[in-house]
Amino acid sequence: MPEASAKGPASxxxxxxxxxxxxxxxxKALVRxxxxxxxxxxxxxxxxxxxxGHGHANAIVAHTLAEDKA
Structure with a gap:
């Protein structure tokens, strides 16, 4: 079965x-x-x-905050 491609910020x-x-x-360590x-x-x-760039920075921050909230 093929690997699922990343969705959301992880893409x-x-x-x-x-x-x-x-x-x-x-x-992520820098953000934390x-x-x-x-x-x-x-x-x-x-x-x-x-x-x-803004999109890349936003993706890292969003994913990191979501991980730490869970």
Whole structure:
């Protein structure tokens, strides 16, 4: 049976890793290191400090916050 393709924010992960050269686990650790912070503050942090585009930063933050909420 073929592997299911990623949905939602995780669908961006392969291109994020390829473009920025770090595994998603490292990006998530950076986000968690900024807690407590609001979603928008975390997105701005990734954009301003690490040069991620808005969509990529938003995907990492959304997925990380969803994981930590569960």
């Amino acid at each position: 961006y992960f392969p291109s994020i890793e390829k473009r920025y050269g770090k595994p998603i686990a490292e990006w 290191g900024q807690y407590p912070a609001r979603h928008s503050e975390l997105v701005s942090y990734l954009k301003d400090r690490h040069g991620l």
